Amino acid sequence: MQRLKIYFLATRPQFFTAIILPVGLGAAVAWYEHKIFSLSCFFLSFLAAVFYNAGINVLNDYFDYMNGTDNINRAGLTPFTGGSRMIQNKIMTPKETYLLGVALLIIGSIIGLYLVYDRGMFLFFIGVVGLFSGYYYSAPPLFFVGKGVGELLVGLNCGLLSVVGSYYVQAQDVSTVVVFASLPLSFLIAAILYINEFPDYDADKAVGKNHWVVRLGKKNARWGFALLMAGAYASIVIGVIINLLPGIALFVILTGVFGIKAVNGLFKNYDKLQELIPSIKATIATHLTTGIALIAMFLIS
Numbered sequence: 001m002q003r004l005k006i007y008f009l010a011t012r013p014q015f016f017t018a019i020i021l022p023v024g025l026g027a028a029v030a031w032y033e034h035k036i037f038s039l040s041c042f043f044l045s046f047l048a049a050v051f052y053n054a055g056i057n058v059l060n061d062y063f064d065y066m067n068g069t070d071n072i073n074r075a076g077l078t079p080f081t082g083g084s085r086m087i088q089n090k091i092m093t094p095k096e097t098y099l100l101g102v103a104l105l106i107i108g109s110i111i112g113l114y115l116v117y118d119r120g121m122f123l124f125f126i127g128v129v130g131l132f133s134g135y136y137y138s139a140p141p142l143f144f145v146g147k148g149v150g151e152l153l154v155g156l157n158c159g160l161l162s163v164v165g166s167y168y169v170q171a172q173d174v175s176t177v178v179v180f181a182s183l184p185l186s187f188l189i190a191a192i193l194y195i196n197e198f199p200d201y202d203a204d205k206a207v208g209k210n211h212w213v214v215r216l217g218k219k220n221a222r223w224g225f226a227l228l229m230a231g232a233y234a235s236i237v238i239g240v241i242i243n244l245l246p247g248i249a250l251f252v253i254l255t256g257v258f259g260i261k262a263v264n265g266l267f268k269n270y271d272k273l274q275e276l277i278p279s280i281k282a283t284i285a286t287h288l289t290t291g292i293a294l295i296a297m298f299l300i301s
Contacts, residue, residue: 007100010086011054018158019053021291022185026166028298029178034171045169048111049162055104056134062097063138069207119169126165130157146210151190159186180244183235188287191228195266195283199273218270225266229259246301252293258286
């Protein structure tokens with residue numbers, strides 16, 4: 001039982017909202033547009049997404065151990081950065097970590113393949129893109145995070161593809177409404193990754209994890225974070241203006257108070273670890289409250 005608890009903590013469950021919210025949002029949009037909801041399909045898509053997310057989190061820890069990032073990261077350790085530290089603290093071996101990550105992906109894939117069989121081949125392509133880009137996010141030889149596309153892939157996988165995939169499981173279709181509805185969470189999950197790259201800057205730069213914070217430098221990279229936050233709320237306003245989102249969606253902009261706090265904090269404390277933690281928490285709160293508000297908005301509209 002103790003080992004199972006360790007394995008659970010190794011998956012970094014504090015970040016599961018990154019995948020739970022888009023799955024919920026996709027189902028909510030399907031209800032909004034078609035008044036359909038299959039509990040069994042929702043449960044299976046939820047499980048597949050969580051197992052995928054957990055497996056990729058674990059494998060990211062493994063590959064960050066192999067490339068040395070987490071081993072040399074001392075300054076950037078917070079509850080949100082630096083990985084689970086299971087290998088570094090000798091709680092799990094590297095091999096055990098890798099096997100756990102692969103096992104979780106296999107379980108997620110089995111559930112996903114059943115949904116492909118039951119709901120349609122479109123889900124297969126979403127799963128392949130998510131699995132491939134998630135695995136090679138930090139794995140050689142592709143090492144996407146080092147090529148400056150890590151933020152884009154996280155936004156795609158934990159935003160657009162997850163929302164559209166969950167919608168498709170219910171409606172067996174894709175609409176422009178669900179694509180637009182996915183954009184705020186796409187921007188905000190990328191923002192969570194982005195702000196967490198500031199504390200890891202030195203370690204990431206040393207091993208060639210050339211994400212955009214490393215490429216731009218901490219001071220200049222602040223503007224990238226502000227653009228991600230602005231993009232999330234601009235997509236809501238534009239969606240309402242072109243009648244792809246209901247007018248009530250404008251109330252979701254109220255969650256931007258957390259985003260403003262995060263942006264202001266980053267601009268002041270981009271090079272101060274402890275002072276930056278409230279901004280990281282505010283970014284997570286922005287994603288959480290925006291996701292919940294969007295789901296509620298589509299359910300009651």
